[in-house]
Amino acid sequence: MEGLHFLQALFILALASSLAYASDPSPLQDFCVAISDPNDAVFVNGKVCKDAKLATADDFFFSGLNIGKITSNSVGSSVTPVNVAQSSGLNTLGISLARIDYAANGGLNPPHTHPRATEILVVLEGTLYVGFVTSNPDNRLIGKVLNKGDVFVFPVGLVHFQFNPRKSKAVAIAALSSQDPGVITIANAVFGSDPSINPDVLSKAFKLDKSIVKSLQSKF
Numbered sequence: 001m002e003g004l005h006f007l008q009a010l011f012i013l014a015l016a017s018s019l020a021y022a023s024d025p026s027p028l029q030d031f032c033v034a035i036s037d038p039n040d041a042v043f044v045n046g047k048v049c050k051d052a053k054l055a056t057a058d059d060f061f062f063s064g065l066n067i068g069k070i071t072s073n074s075v076g077s078s079v080t081p082v083n084v085a086q087s088s089g090l091n092t093l094g095i096s097l098a099r100i101d102y103a104a105n106g107g108l109n110p111p112h113t114h115p116r117a118t119e120i121l122v123v124l125e126g127t128l129y130v131g132f133v134t135s136n137p138d139n140r141l142i143g144k145v146l147n148k149g150d151v152f153v154f155p156v157g158l159v160h161f162q163f164n165p166r167k168s169k170a171v172a173i174a175a176l177s178s179q180d181p182g183v184i185t186i187a188n189a190v191f192g193s194d195p196s197i198n199p200d201v202l203s204k205a206f207k208l209d210k211s212i213v214k215s216l217q218s219k220f
Helices: 002-020 186-191 199-206 210-218
Strands: 077-082 096-102 108-113 119-125 128-133 141-146 151-154 160-163 170-176
Touching (some): 077 108, 096 108, 108 186, 141 151, 186 210, 199 210
Antiparallel strands (some): 077 096, 108 160, 119 151
């Protein structure tokens, strides 16, 4: 009888443990505000699914990653994404892709984060200096120079960048562990928010004169 009670208790503990370790799925949007009226609701964590019987090869297809994008912009880089917005068959599959083109002599994919994805990057052409910064309080930079064929991983949510230090262009392909990884470019978010963040806040946070903060905000 005691053995039976022991097994029952063990089963209850195992069940409680499994429930304790359960968690909600990661959101695929920045936020989801709860509402009472279902008529005003929108579908979250992915997109509404097509009837599987109606799926075609084109739903799982994308063409064009062989074509380089123009990099004559302020940062000298261009990203061609292949996420659920470009290939609807990626819905619910938890993966996406991107091609990044970097101009010669300083092409930069500026410091940014992907709030919903880890990224793995492979260099197809040229040389890149890449890195990411660990979370507080260490804020340790982990960086490396990559050449053609080299691979580097950027952990989910951490600030990271890629920079082309050479006199020739560079090209990389990145795979990300979300159908919609999201991207937050640090400078754009901080100095280009709409509406603007109060300059007093940024002046104190970055230890800059308020006039410099206002000048930076005007550039975005």
